[in-house]
Structures are given as structure tokens and as C-alpha cells.
Amino acid sequence: MLKKLIVDFQHGDEFGSLITEERIDFSALTSELDQLNQNQLSFVLIPLIEKANAIIEVAKVLSQSYHVVIANPPYMGSSRMSSVLAKFAKKEYPNSKSDLFSMFIERWNNAILPGGYNCMVTMQSWMFLSSFEKMRKNILAKYTISNLMHMENNVMGIAFGTAVTIFRNAAMPDFKGTYHQIKTADVAKQAPVSLPIPGNRFNRTNQANFGKIPGSPIAYWVKKSTYQSYEQNPTLMDVYHPEVGMTTSNNKLFVRKWFEVSMTECNMFDGKENKWFPYAKGGGYRKWFGLENEIVNWAHNGQSIKNYRKYGAQKTAAVRNENDYFKIGITWSAVTSGRFSARLLPANHIFDSGGSSIFPSSEDRIMILGIMNSIIMDENLLIKNPTLNFQPSDIGSLPVISQKDGRAENVVKQNINIARIDWDTFENSWNFELHPLLLHIADDNLSIWYYAMVLTNQCAKNVPIFQLWGVK
Template sequence: FALQELKLIDPSMGSGHILVYAFDVFMQLYEAEGQSPRTAAELILENNLFGLDIDQRAFQLAYFALMMKGRQYSRRILSKQLRPNVYAVPNNAEIGEAELQLVQMQFNDQKKAQQDLLTLVEGFKNGDELGSLIKFEGLDFENLKSGLNNTNVSFFDQSIKEMILVGELLQQQYEIGITNPPYMGSSGFGSVLSKFSKKQYPNSKNDLFAMFMERWNNSISFTGYNTMVTMQSWMFLSSYEVMRKNILAKNTITNMMHMENMVMGIAFGTAVTIIKNNYVKGFKGTYHQIKTVDVSSNLEPSIIPIPGNRFNQITQDEFSKIPGSPIAYWVSEKLLHAFVVGKRFGDLLLSAQGMTTGDNNTFLKYWYEVKVNEISFNSDYINMTSKWYPMNKGGEYRKWYGNNDYIIWYNQESLELLKTKSGFRHDGKEYYLKESITWSSITSGSLSMRYRPSGSIFSNASREAFNTKINYLNSKNTMLYVLAIMNTKLGDLFLKILNPTINTPTGDIQKVPIIFNQSIDRIVIDFVKDCIGIVSKDWNSFEVSWDFKKHPLI
């Protein structure tokens, strides 16, 4: 590329700080080619830098900042007919097909121009909400721009002109994309954005940042790069699996800086990812991690990569060996091999989530808040004339056994009332009262699983796995063997590879590899039974247990 042909865009530019920094980089490149600073400044503004935003005030600040950068090197730049290529995305609320008939602009191809203008005005409806997520294809902007110099135009000529200029930025390809896109989950979308995201970005519709990634990866030239500062969730969550697999199949991650919570002053993990817009088989990308402690007192890390942190140069082809293809760049070859040869948790046990009452205050109690003779302990079936049943609701970190605190009002009377509650879901009812292993759906620490004997209903705050699938040992022993693996550091490590967030959804648990070793399986089963026995004895040694008999110190 000739330097003047190199296009860089920030599609959510804000006040333009990235563009201002890019200006300085381009200035160094032009000066290295022998260009004078005055000429270089004008060339940068005319040819190299592009920016978009939905906020008019942000656009004004970015425009001002770039003009001041130009003025730094060219004293007469303010008197020249030179305009930086930064814009606020137009919001068309008035111009439609009927109004376009009044346009007096003269185009080289009048018929094609009318068609393209109609596409533009329709595309920019709700432009102030959709911003640079809007896409255009096949519009002839050279033809449209041929009409911009006509002086005999209608009163809305300026609106048309802006839509043409911004539309061209939204259609053309760039060698460099770089931005810190907005973050907003789909629960915060308005009706317009929600409908638009489902139609235009089905693989990334769960958050604005992911939609920006997908949108602007596709607007980079074959030899170009897209760099974004985003939430880390796209790297692991199943809701971004299709998007993630598309990136790994069509693009190449060349570099990633993965940052822990609070590294950027925000309470979630983030990632700076540089993506090349073509797939290079076998290319080893460079990945590294920055922990919160590395930037304590708002100081930048003294060296990158940081010794002792995750650092790896690995081909992204390896990620496909892990179910869901998470961007688990730190994983060793042995761990990757375990995913290849192991049996999946979900192939051994059937997992489910339980009931959502919509009103826990009414339907859930601690077991000691009601008469004991009204509680059906150790039941094998639901008797709709009974009143209370044990309820598994997750709970604190505890392995092997315990957290048996709650009961649920569950009979014919309560079921009729439950059906009137907003949010009530009767999930998992076919597995109520069955023997299981269980874990909490949200945990801030390590994974902890517990054995749950038959006789309990379970809630959406817990997850349960049951003996209803293939058994490699026998019905109960398969469950206990899986429990043993999941309660080791290795089980927790596998889960952190699949999903390092505080959520432990069923889908990720089901992907954990379980490797059976026949030479030790009997030892493992006996060990698990001992652990369950010891911890259940501990749990039952205190009055919070409904199986409490006597305190061990008496």
C-alpha cells in the first residue's frame, strides 16, 4: 500500500482520542518517507483517518481535536477547504420516497442514484440509535457524489449530502479498524435496536460490543487488521459460540492482551484483540495476561509480557479441540489432549436446572420454620396432598455433602398459586426427588459439587446431574466417579478453561472431560464414599441439619 491509501477508522470514536494518537503515528510514517509536516498533516486528514459516532457533541470534539492536530503542523489549514472525515451518524426521520422525488441534484446516472438514495434514507432511519452498526452494500457513491456540487438543490440537500458521505464510510473497506466499542447487554436494548440486532447480527446480538466486532471485522480489507477493546465474555460464553467459531475459521488472531477485573477500572475482564482479516493456517498468535495486581496504584505494567502470568504463542487451531472453541490460550498440550480423549460430563450424566418460583418469600422456607411433621423427607414420589418438600437451592462453597437448608411449599394448592406468579418456570420436574450430584449456578470461587440423596426438589439457583445416560461403571458409581473428578483441582481447571466467569451453567459443565482409569476406579469410588460420609457426619452434627441427633461434643 502507498501510505496515502492506508485507511484507518474508529467507528465509535467518542471525542477522538484514538484518532489523535493515530494522527501522530501517521505523521511519523510520512516524515520517514521524507514528506514535509505541513503536507503530511493535510494528507492524513484527507486520506487516512475516518471516524463515526452517534453523539453530536462527541463528533464536534473529535472534529476540533483533529483540526488542532492539523493546525499544529500547517498554519494555514483552517483557511483551506479541508474537512476531517469524521461524522455523527445521520438520523433520518423526515425524508422518504416521496420527498426524494423533490431532489434536484443531477447525477451521472439518475435512475441508479434514486435507487441508492432510497436505500440510504431507509438505512438511516433510527441512525442515532443504530450508529455505525448500519451496513450498506452495492451503492454507487461515485455516482451519488457527482450530484453534490449542483447548486440548485432542495432545502434538505445538506441532510442528503451527509447521508451520502457517511454511507460511503459505512460501505467502504479499511486497512485498519480500531475502537473501544460501547458495551450494553441485550436486556438494555430498546425495541428498535432489539429487532435490528436479531435480524442483522443473530450471532452477536447479546451485546453491542460483540455486534461491533462482527460488523467491523467484515469491513476490513483482506490484508487489514481490526483491533478492539472488548469484554472478555465473547472468548468463552456459549452465547457467542457461533461468532467465535466464525472468527477462528475466517480470521487470524495475531495478538491478544487479556486483562482481569478492574485492570481498566471496570469490574469485569476485558481483552484487546488484534484480528487479521484472513485465515492463516498454523499461525501462532501471541497471547498474554495482565492481572489486577500488575497495575495497582494506577501504574502501568513495567514490562509486557509479565513474568509469571499466562503467556503463550499458540495456533488458534488448537482451540477447536475444546468443546465450544473458547479462547483458552494458556492451555497446555496435555490438557488439550484430555478434551480429545475424555468422555464428556454430558455424555455420562443428564444435567438440568430446576424450578423458578417467581416468589421465593412465599414458597420457600428454612426447614425449621415449619412443623416437622408437615415436611415430606426422603420421599420417592410427589404426593400433591402433602405440603412441604426439601428444596435444593445451591448455597455456599461446600464439597461432597450439605447445604440442605430449604423446603418448598409444593402441593395442589401451591401449584395453582405458582402458576399465577410472573417468572414461574416448572423446569426439571421430571427429575424431582431423584438422586443427584449438585452445584451452585453462581460461584465467586472454585467449583464445589455435592452428593444429594433422593427426596429433594431443586431450584434454578442450583444445577443437578442424574444417572439417566451411559454408565461406564454402574448407575451410582458413574455418578460418584464424576463427582470425584469435578471436586479436584483438575475439574475446576477444566471448567475455568470452558468458562472463567462466576457463572457455572449446565452447558459448560457438560463439556468437561472425564477420563476413566479402570486400574483405580474402585479406589476412587471408595474415596468418594468416605468423603461423603465424613462431610455428611459433619453437616449432621449441628442443629441446622434436619438429621441432627446429638452434638459431637456431648
């Protein structure tokens, strides 16, 4: 037993109170060490015995159960963990290994007595992200969330959302927990003006409702109709499979803006014999059509990119879902500073990991695009993932509330056409022909040349048009 303790605490300074000790007879260990102390010992054994006694005292504390635990555990994502800590996390905390704080939640939930409470101040990410799904389901099955205070970025003076959660070690199927939100604007002198704050997401709800949404997010504010939409409709993943595209791992080598290479080497429209091909790789917020800026070196069916990984230059390069390259589909930006937006993916494109895509049938494409750009989709995404990082699993788990309505499809088609015309109005489109303002200038060669130069360059700098004409 002593040997096991010494091994467990070999990295005690790194693992801290994440270490657990059970079924150890500490009295017997202490007695054995006391007997050794009665003998004449070498100077080597004396410090070892002192060290062993110190480990036993810490292990006693960590082996106990408690009525109440209160903590603000440290944060560290798995990508920043040392190899020793990452290995420990995978072995001891497989459900919560994604972050140090979530491991502390699991560890101390297990250490509270029946009916006891564990209060933790942590990041909000465990409430929503798919990497914490197993942890959430375990909590909802074994524990009761008594109270949860959900705080926006900077409420606690830190640049991310946080949650103060009180877990109770009791299964209470009929219990309604209390949940509420604090926004940054609601805080004065580092404290909320009142609790709960009128107009914010205050709700008393049964946590069993969370399991009605795929991934069991702690979506405490949603209405009954939202839960019903998940129960009564298939998810997007059930109908069509959202996909992650290619990762070149060296965009400086393989990716260009379309205007950086000769058009004779670009394949913008037909065939597959050229070197450069349109590349959908996200790019921010834009609905319906556009953001077609990049091209990728796909000469000889992507031989250079495939060899880049094959011969060890960069193992993270990946050509995924190649069978769907050059198909008409729908794409979106995986990371954006705005809300979710989807747009048409033309047939001549390859898609990137940052421009994840989905490929509905031609009969459903317009309907699916309309659903993805709807307010309902936007609100549901805030339930699944409030971090503005939209992965295929997040999109795929959303309900498809389908209505065969020709009027709605006509509106979607009109929106696509308006967005296409708007995109082609400016020079960043490869279909650009003439700035629309030039259409209204008198047919004079000198003035056309002058205004073409001025308007094209100055409008890009957001200079109001009336200033260009000398109007104050």
C-alpha cells in the same frame, strides 16, 4: 437507494457505526440531489436535501474498507437493549447479538481489507461464554488472532476482565499467535511493569487448538495434555445430561427455610403427601454433602406453582425436568463466589434452576461426583467459564476421564460421610441433635443447660471458644 439510506439511518443515533452500506452508487445520488438544488425549492425540501447529503457523507465512511481499525467499543448486554436495537442486532448480527461490543467486533472485522488488522479493547466474555460460541467459531475460521492481551478485573480501572485483541483478515493455518495475561497485581501507576510478565499465562499457540475444546473457548494457556483429554474422552453431556430445575419466580411465596414451618407439614424423608419438600437451590461453595436449607411448596404435585404460570401471574415460572424430581443425583450451585463444588442430591429433593443437577446411574454416581470435585474439573471449568456462573452447558461439555479405581471411590465415600457429619453438627441441618462440644461437658444438668445456650448462640457469632470460658 436514497429511500433505503433514510430508512437505514432512521435510528442512526442509536445504531451508530454498526450500520453498514454496500453496493450504493453515491455519485449518482449526489448528482440527483445537486440537480434538485438547481431548481426553485420550497422551504420544506431544502432541509430535507441537506439532511440527505449529511446521511450520504456518513454512509460513504461506513461503506469503506480499511487497512487498520482501532476501537474501544461500548458495552451493553442484550437484556438492556431497546426493542429497536435488539431487533436490529438479531437481524444484522445474529452471531454476536449478545452484547454491543461483540457486534462491533464482527462489524469491523468485516470492514478490514485482506491482510488488514482490527484491534479492539473489549470485555473478555466473548472468549469463553456459550452465547458467543458462533461468533468465536466464525472468527477462528475466517480470521487470524495475531495478538491477545488478557487482563484481569480492575487492570483497566473497571470491575471486569478485558481483552485487547488484534484480528487479521487472513486465514493463516500455520500461524502461532501471541497471548499473555496481565493480573491486577502486575499493574503499577495504571501500566504493566513489563511485557510479557514472568509467571503469567504467556504462550504462542495455533488457534486451531481452540476448536479441540467444545465451544471453542480462547483457552490460550492450556497444555497439550488438556487438548488430548477432550479428544480422547467423552464429555459429561455424552454420558449423562446436566439439567436445570424449577423456577418458582416468587420464592417469597413458595420457598421457606426448613425451620420456618411445622415439621408436620414437611416431607423430609418419605412419601409425597405433605405440603413442603426439600429444595436444592445452590447456596454457595460446599463439596460432597450439605446446603440443605430450603423447602418448597409442592402440595398436590406443585399445583400452586403450575397455576401461578398457567393463569398469568408470572410467565417466567417454570417446572422443568419434573420426571427427575425426588431422584438421587448430584447438584451444584449455578452462581457462587468461590470455585466449583458438587455434592450429593438425596432422593427426597426437588431441584431449582440455581441448583442444577445431574443423575448418573447408581454404578457411576460416586465416580462422577469424584470427577466433578477433582482439580482437573476445576481447571477445565476455568477454561470454559471463568465468571463463576456454572450453567449445565458448561458442566456438560467437560471431559469424563473415567478410571475404575476402587480406592478413588472409597475416598469419595469417605469425603461424603465426613461432609455429612460436619453438616449435621450444626443447627442449620434438620438432622442436628447435639453440638459436638457438649459431648465433653460433665454430666451436670445446670452446666449442660448453660453451655448449650452459650455455645449454641456464641459459636454462631464466630466468638473463639477460649473466650467463652474466660481464657484470655
